[in-house]
Amino acid sequence: MENHSDKNIRNSTSMIRLPMLLAATLAGGILIGATFFGGRTRYSGDLVRNLNKFREVLTWIDNAYVDSVNTDTLVDYSLEKMMTHLDPHSVYIPKKEVAAAKAQLESGFDGIGVEFNIFNDTVFVINAIPGGPAATAGMRSGDRLIRADGTPLTGKKVDNQLIFSKLRGPGGSAVKLDIQRRGEKNLLNFNVTRGRIPSYSVSASYLIDGNTGYIKIDRFAESTYNEFRSQLASLKKQGMSRLVLDLRGNGGGFKDRATDIVDELMGGNKLIVKTDGKGTQFDDETYARKEGLFEKGAVVLLIDENSASASEIVAGALQDHDRALLVGRRTFGKGLVQTPVDLSDGSQIRITVSRYYTPSGRCIQKPYTIYDSDDRYKDGELFVADSIKFDKKQAFKTDNGRAVYGGGGIIPDIFVSVDTSYRTKYLYQLAARNVIAEYAFRYALDNRAKLSEQTFKDYLQKFTVSDAMINEVAAMAAASGIKRNEADLSRSKRYMQDQIKALVASYIWEKRSSTAGLRNELYQVLNANDPLYKKALVYFPQADQMAAKQ
Structure with missing residues (x-):
C-alpha cells in the first residue's frame, strides 16, 4: 500500500490459479517514507555485542575456513533465515531481486x-x-x-x-x-x-444490467485509484446506481490506493484504518476526507480466502461502517505492516513495524501458526460457514450494531462455499501444459473472421463450446503426453467450456490498448456461471437497505 509516504508492498509468494493464467498474490505491508527512524540511531548493548559476534564469525570463516567461501552468499543466507524467524511477512530481498519486487506494483x-x-x-x-x-x-x-x-x-x-x-x-x-x-x-x-x-490493475468494469455496475481490482498498484475513479465515473454516466466491487484474489498493494477507494464510496469524516506499532513513530489513522463519487448507492463486495492486506482494509472499513454487504469467504488475515529498508549494497529488507486495525477496532491478523493454505480446506471452512473459526471474545460492533469479530481475517456477511467439483488430476495436467489456453488461442486465430462477424453480445448469448471442441482439446493434450481420462474429463467439462469460451472472447474482442487494460469480455463470460457472483446479485435488496441508512 502507498500513501505517498506509506506503501503496502507485496512480499509473499504468488499463487497460481487453475487453469486461467490470472495471477493473484498474498501481499504485505506499508512503506513508511525515506526517513526511517529519523535522527541518530541508538544501539543497545545487546545489539552491539551481537553485531561484534556476527563480524567475528564471518571474519574467521573468511580467513581460516579450509575451503574458499563466498561471504556474500553466506550473509544473504543468514539474513534470509533471520527475517523468517520474525514473522511470515518480514523478508530479506537480495540485490538482484529488488527491481523485480518493486516492479510488481508499479504502473x-x-x-x-x-x-x-x-x-x-x-x-x-x-x-x-x-x-x-x-x-x-x-x-x-x-x-x-x-x-x-x-x-x-x-x-x-x-x-x-x-x-x-x-x-x-x-x-x-x-x-x-x-x-x-x-x-x-x-x-x-x-x-x-x-x-x-x-500495467493495469482494474481488470474489468462493465454494466451487468441497466443500473448494476461491476468493477474488479486485481491489486492496489500505483495507478489503481486513478483507474478505479475513472471507471466509476464512466459507469455512473452509463446509469449505474449500485455496484459490485470484486476483490477476490486481490493480495493487496499500496495503502493509500485502498483508503482512497474507500473514500470514494463512503461519506462523512469516518475512520478507514488505524495502524499501531512500537512507540508512536509508526502509528497512523486514516479518515475519509473528500466527497466521493459513489457515497449513496448500494455496494456488494466480493471477497475470498486470497483477499489480503489492502483488500482487507477496504473490506473492514466498508463492513464496520455498514457501507457494503460482503459476500464470499473469510479473507486471508494479513494485518501486519511492513516498511522496506534499502541496504547499502542495493539489497533490501521489509520488516514488520505495526499492525493495522479496522474502524471498529478489529486486528484481523491471523496467528502466525496458521499459514498453510490447506488448513481452511481441511477444516471445512471453505465449504461450510459454521466451520469458520473465530474468537468470540474478540467481538466488535459495526455502526448499526451488527456483531463482527477480530483475530483472523474479515468474515463475510453472506457465505458462499468454494466449488471444487470440477477439479481433477486431468485438469491440473492440462493447466500445467497450458493446453486449454493454447487451444483457445488457436481456435480464435483460425476462426477470427467468422467470429468477428457477430457482436460480443451475440457470442455471449449463443456461442457454445461443443463436445467436438472438447475432444480436440483432449487430442491436443494427448499429443503433448497427457493421457485422456474419461471420468475426469466429464467432471471438468463445464469448467473447460467456460474457460475456452472466455479466452476465445478475450482474443477476439478485447482491445486492451484502448480500454485501459480492461478484460470485460473475459470476465463477462466467466461471471455468467460463477456461483459466488450470481449469489451476490441475489442479495442486492439487503445491500439496498444498508445503503438507505447511510
Missing part, C-alpha cells in the same frame, strides 16, 4: 509489449500490444519466439523467468528476436527497441 515496466503462452516447450505470442514496440516492429499474434539475442527460447528449460529476462530491459535498449511465423519457410528477424509498457 508499468520496460519491455517489448507482448503477451505470451508457453506450450510444448515453445513460446507463442498471444498478443502484440497495439502501439507497443513489438507490434510496431511487425510482430503479430501466433508468432513463435525462437531466439532472443541468440539465446534459445525453446526446449524444456524455457520458463517465464527466462523469457522475462530476455524481453524486459531498460527503455531504449534493443533485443534481436528470431521468429517463426505460420506460412513462412524461414525465420523472421526483428530488432525491437524496448519501451514503457503500461
Whole structure:
C-alpha cells in the first residue's frame, strides 16, 4: 500500500490459479517514507555485542575456513533465515531481486509489449500490444519466439523467468528476436527497441444490467485509484446506481490506493484504518476526507480466502461502517505492516513495524501458526460457514450494531462455499501444459473472421463450446503426453467450456490498448456461471437497505 509516504508492498509468494493464467498474490505491508527512524540511531548493548559476534564469525570463516567461501552468499543466507524467524511477512530481498519486487506494483515496466503462452516447450505470442514496440516492429499474434539475442527460447528449460529476462530491459535498449511465423519457410528477424509498457490493475468494469455496475481490482498498484475513479465515473454516466466491487484474489498493494477507494464510496469524516506499532513513530489513522463519487448507492463486495492486506482494509472499513454487504469467504488475515529498508549494497529488507486495525477496532491478523493454505480446506471452512473459526471474545460492533469479530481475517456477511467439483488430476495436467489456453488461442486465430462477424453480445448469448471442441482439446493434450481420462474429463467439462469460451472472447474482442487494460469480455463470460457472483446479485435488496441508512 502507498500513501505517498506509506506503501503496502507485496512480499509473499504468488499463487497460481487453475487453469486461467490470472495471477493473484498474498501481499504485505506499508512503506513508511525515506526517513526511517529519523535522527541518530541508538544501539543497545545487546545489539552491539551481537553485531561484534556476527563480524567475528564471518571474519574467521573468511580467513581460516579450509575451503574458499563466498561471504556474500553466506550473509544473504543468514539474513534470509533471520527475517523468517520474525514473522511470515518480514523478508530479506537480495540485490538482484529488488527491481523485480518493486516492479510488481508499479504502473508499468520496460519491455517489448507482448503477451505470451508457453506450450510444448515453445513460446507463442498471444498478443502484440497495439502501439507497443513489438507490434510496431511487425510482430503479430501466433508468432513463435525462437531466439532472443541468440539465446534459445525453446526446449524444456524455457520458463517465464527466462523469457522475462530476455524481453524486459531498460527503455531504449534493443533485443534481436528470431521468429517463426505460420506460412513462412524461414525465420523472421526483428530488432525491437524496448519501451514503457503500461500495467493495469482494474481488470474489468462493465454494466451487468441497466443500473448494476461491476468493477474488479486485481491489486492496489500505483495507478489503481486513478483507474478505479475513472471507471466509476464512466459507469455512473452509463446509469449505474449500485455496484459490485470484486476483490477476490486481490493480495493487496499500496495503502493509500485502498483508503482512497474507500473514500470514494463512503461519506462523512469516518475512520478507514488505524495502524499501531512500537512507540508512536509508526502509528497512523486514516479518515475519509473528500466527497466521493459513489457515497449513496448500494455496494456488494466480493471477497475470498486470497483477499489480503489492502483488500482487507477496504473490506473492514466498508463492513464496520455498514457501507457494503460482503459476500464470499473469510479473507486471508494479513494485518501486519511492513516498511522496506534499502541496504547499502542495493539489497533490501521489509520488516514488520505495526499492525493495522479496522474502524471498529478489529486486528484481523491471523496467528502466525496458521499459514498453510490447506488448513481452511481441511477444516471445512471453505465449504461450510459454521466451520469458520473465530474468537468470540474478540467481538466488535459495526455502526448499526451488527456483531463482527477480530483475530483472523474479515468474515463475510453472506457465505458462499468454494466449488471444487470440477477439479481433477486431468485438469491440473492440462493447466500445467497450458493446453486449454493454447487451444483457445488457436481456435480464435483460425476462426477470427467468422467470429468477428457477430457482436460480443451475440457470442455471449449463443456461442457454445461443443463436445467436438472438447475432444480436440483432449487430442491436443494427448499429443503433448497427457493421457485422456474419461471420468475426469466429464467432471471438468463445464469448467473447460467456460474457460475456452472466455479466452476465445478475450482474443477476439478485447482491445486492451484502448480500454485501459480492461478484460470485460473475459470476465463477462466467466461471471455468467460463477456461483459466488450470481449469489451476490441475489442479495442486492439487503445491500439496498444498508445503503438507505447511510
